Amino acid sequence: MRSAVSHTLKRKFAQTFDLPPAVLLDQAAIHLFGDTEAKIVNHKGLVQYTTTCIKTRSSQGLIEITGEDLEIVSFSSSEIKILGVIRQVMLK
Template sequence: MAKVEKVKKKIADIFDLPHDTVLGLPRVTLIGSHQLYIENHTGINLYEKNQIRVGVHKGEIQIDGEDLQLRTVYSDDIFIEGKIFNIFLKEQV
């Protein structure tokens, strides 16, 4: 972890702040197996009916499923619907 990120993490711990907000980490909310909400993304890397890849800080989130659809896309938030089978977090080292 870079020195700046270590300092940010310590500040977040001291002031009891959420790490996703301070460090720009993704927040993923799964509702059943049909809805997925991702906050703090950096863009859409792949959009297909059976797979969506979303860029996040230091990596990518891959969603596998059937009939996947992007319902809403904002600068920080993405809302995905469809039958979701798998969610993978691929971190860059």
């Protein structure tokens, strides 16, 4: 209950001061560069890593990227950079 209130307040604050909600709400950001490169910022951990599917946790739920020859080119606590043929990006 308290977290829902805090979430609403933060969103309102972001809207009032025209700030990016991702910063205040600790949301994950997914950047897609064509269909060969993806960058997930502010993830909460890797769940599954295969060459056809990469799943990561985020404050919004599970981010699933499917494709072919997927490879994590850099992996840190805040960012995952993926290369390969990206077919689908899902938020579950």
